[in-house]
Amino acid sequence: MLGSWVKVIVDRPLGSTHPQYQDLIYPVNYGYIEGTMAPDGEEQDAYILGIEVPLKEFAGKVIAVIHRHNDIEEKWVVVPERVYFSKEKIQELTYFQEQYFHSEIVMEEAE
Secondary structure (H helix, E strand, O other): OOOOEEEEEEEEOOOOEOOOOOOOEOOOEEEEEEEEEOOOOOEEEEEEOOOOOOOOEEEEEEEEEEEEOOOOOEEEEEEOOOOOOOHHHHHHHHHHHHOOOOEEEEEOOOO
């Protein structure tokens, strides 16, 4: 999936609150890849980085996978064309939610 182009349906736009945890506000757009099933039996979740406005959907490139060691889910990181984020920046931007999990960021080497 790394390097793949995907379409993300945004169900938690930038600035929205988590449906179960009202004090958790999304600083990035977050959604799922329709038709791509994840290990948890739901459609694959994705963070969209590099876009600073709320979205309803987005087509971009998967540059990283956040692999959670203490959870069945993985999160894909999707960005616009020709945009790159370091592992450190991805960790910083997704910390609002990933702080609750022991995870590692897997990505291809920069070109």
